């Protein structure tokens with residue numbers, strides 16, 4: 001039985017979704033559970049109802065769109081991603097995986113195929129983590145990796161709790177059914193733009209994702225002593241900025257990887273009090289580093305405090321570990337089904353490692369999982385200029401439809 005996805009329908013849905021939170025520069029600002037994000041959920045619900053698909057929400061606000069199978073007791077085969085974006089996000093990060101999943105359900109519906117297992121398109125709540133920290137919150141809670149109570153208590157900058165925001169979503173969707181957390185899934189597959197340049201550079205359409213790198217994050221606080229920049233002799237200064245710079249240089253060496261696999265970033269560097277004529281008394285900076293090999297992640301992460309202490313000079317330094325995730329390997333039926341679809345359709349494909357984190361990271365705790373990457377222009381993402389070729393988006397959605405159909409019968 002062949003199922004063909006409708007490339008034009010898929011593209012038009014991207015255009016329609018991009019209006020919700022659309023920015024003047026052509027990007028999207030649709031933070032988790034804001035009015036715009038709730039509108040995106042409602043639009044999906046409208047499309048789902050039109051098709052006769054059912055809609056349910058769980059306690060953390062994940063949304064499940066379901067096309068029933070012939071066996072009502074069978075666990076569903078699911079696909080999906082997220083509708084939320086960064087404040088200056090693009091038109092494809094997240095929403096592509098949701099729309100590809102929904103297109104797969106529709107294409108299979110159009111073909112009139114009854115699957116044994118139900119098929120589901122899932123919207124994971126708060127993936128980006130820019131309104132409520134941490135990210136991948138919905139999938140983590142659903143998979144039992146994070147606790148519901150702790151996450152519902154998280155607040156945004158205005159003091160609104162995640163719990164209140166989820167209540168807002170539920171109130172906007174009074175007809176949605178209820179889905180318990182950690183409900184069984186037979187398999188999960190997520191489509192996403194690559195957010196890197198490898199597929200484009202190698203002329204490939206599909207990336208078969210083999211895994212996701214592990215990471216550790218730190219906050220480093222360097223404390224010196226404020227002083228008058230005109231009168232304090234250099235010899236007696238406790239300049240927190242200079243100490244922090246020495247640490248940053250030494251960390252650059254510590255994390256140096258000639259093979260360019262390791263990713264090390266100091267994304268935040270705050271100098272206090274930040275005045276022109278005051279010797280800086282305090283600096284706080286962040287460390288984010290990632291590597292596929294957990295031994296490397298452990299060894300280099302464990303070395304951070306020592307490197308910082310060795311370069312503190314007259315200042316004090318405190319290193320706090322703020323978060324971390326183990327690396328993930330995708331193997332078994334999902335990547336196998338992706339491989340089979342790619343071969344059958346003749347798409348140019350390579351195996352690829354995910355540099356970014358995605359909801360699938362948590363799904364491996366529930367069921368066999370995997371991911372499909374499609375190229376995005378110049379690898380640009382988390383940026384209003386994010387762009388993708390409709391043909392590539394269609395190819396990825398076709399693979400999702402093939403994989404869901406295959407696994408719904410085979411597993």
Ligand SMILES: [Zn+2]
Pocket residue numbers: 082093094127192
């Ligand atoms: Zn994403």
